[in-house]
Every structure is written in structure tokens, then in C-alpha cells.
Amino acid sequence: MFRLFYVSTASPDFGPSDIKPLVETASAKNRKLGITGALKFNGINFAQVLEGEKDAVLRLMSTIRYDKRHTGVIVVAEIESDERMFGHWDMSFVDGLDFQDFVNAMSSRKEEREQNA
Ligand SMILES: Cc1cc2nc3c(=O)[nH]c(=O)nc-3n(C[C@H](O)[C@H](O)[C@H](O)COP(=O)(O)O)c2cc1C
Numbered sequence: 001m002f003r004l005f006y007v008s009t010a011s012p013d014f015g016p017s018d019i020k021p022l023v024e025t026a027s028a029k030n031r032k033l034g035i036t037g038a039l040k041f042n043g044i045n046f047a048q049v050l051e052g053e054k055d056a057v058l059r060l061m062s063t064i065r066y067d068k069r070h071t072g073v074i075v076v077a078e079i080e081s082d083e084r085m086f087g088h089w090d091m092s093f094v095d096g097l098d099f100q101d102f103v104n105a106m107s108s109r110k111e112e113r114e115q116n117a
Pocket of ligand 1: 069
């Protein structure tokens with residue numbers, strides 16, 4: 001299991017009404033690819049966690065990276081893990097300003113892994 005976390009900036013013409021179609025497409029495609037995760041949008045920035053088979057996640061990420069609906073994609077963390085954190089969601093959309101729980105989730109796992117190394 002591979003988990004990737006990135007942040008990006010929405011394009012200027014991307015608005016709240018554009019979220020629904022994005023999440024619908026993403027959920028359907030993720031289900032086919034066996035990818036789960038969560039997406040946050042605070043009106044300016046996206047934060048997304050994608051998890052699944054490494055090849056599938058990286059391939060999807062290379063599509064997402066060049067999506068014109070956002071720019072400045074920064075992959076913050078990539079980790080191997082035994083279990084899914086978002087196994088119930090093909091793509092859970094979380095509306096809100098607080099990205100901290102994503103950051104905490106990724107960094108705590110990283111520390112755990114470093115401790116076990
Ligand atoms: C912020 C953001 C997050 C996205 N997340 C996903 C996702 O989780 N899964 C997905 O299939 N597409 C996601 N997309 C859309 C992809 O970039 C792409 O449009 C979609 O996968 C369809 O690609 P295709 O036409 O090559 O099949 C996201 C796009 C943006 C801007």
C-alpha cells in the first residue's frame with residue numbers, strides 16, 4: 001500500500017460549484033483503480049491524499065498534476081503503509097479550512113516508520 005499527499009492551488013476560475021463534478025469523476029475512476037483517499041478544498045488550496053497500489057497512485061498523480069483546474073502541485077509526502085486510512089472512501093470530499101489533520105496523519109505515520117526503521 002502506497003500513500004501520497006499533495007497540496008496545490010486552484011486555478012482562478014475554479015469555484016465551489018466546480019467541486020461536485022470533480023469529485024464525482026474522481027470517485028468513479030478511483031473505484032475502478034482501487035484508489036481511496038480524501039480531498040480538501042478551502043476555496044484557494046487543495047489538499048489530497050491518494051492511497052492504493054503504488055503504480056496506480058503514481059499514474060493517477062501524473063494525470064492530476066497536469067489538470068488545468070489547479071497549479072503549483074507539491075507532493076508533500078509519499079509513504080508505504082500496511083493499511084489504508086481512507087478505505088471507506090473512493091474520494092471523500094471534506095469541506096473546510098483545516099488541513100492540519102491531513103498533515104498530522106501523514107507526519108505521524110512518517111515518524112512511526114522512522115522509529116521502526
Ligand atoms: C484537485 C484535483 C483532484 C483530483 N483528484 C482526482 C482523483 O482522486 N481521481 C481521479 O480520477 N481524478 C482526479 N482528478 C481529475 C483528474 O485530473 C482527471 O481529470 C481525471 O482523472 C480524468 O482523467 P482522464 O480523462 O484521463 O480519465 C482531480 C483533479 C483535481 C484538479
